Amino acid sequence: xxxxxxxxxxxxxxxxxxxxxxxxxxxxxxxxxxxxxxxxxxxxxxxxxxxxxxxxxxxxxxxxxxxxxxxxxxxxxxxx
Numbered sequence: 001x002x003x004x005x006x007x008x009x010x011x012x013x014x015x016x017x018x019x020x021x022x023x024x025x026x027x028x029x030x031x032x033x034x035x036x037x038x039x040x041x042x043x044x045x046x047x048x049x050x051x052x053x054x055x056x057x058x059x060x061x062x063x064x065x066x067x068x069x070x071x072x073x074x075x076x077x078x079x080x
Contacts, residue, residue: 010043016052
């Protein structure tokens with residue numbers, strides 16, 4: 001199966017302050033690093049969740065309200 005990226009569902013990062021859930025996610029991320037595909041954390045809504053994703057090192061992507069609300073292409077005013 002060919003794919004471009006791996007999206008990590010918001011359910012995994014929602015309770016990142018819980019030590020057991022944090023350990024599970026860290027373990028999962030370590031296992032996924034070997035794929036060579038970008039990892040995208042979905043549902044990043046708090047500073048703590050964003051800081052967690054950043055603490056894993058460079059190369060991870062985040063999506064969620066913390067970084068900006070969803071926008072249509074036309075609302076983003078992208079010029080090409």
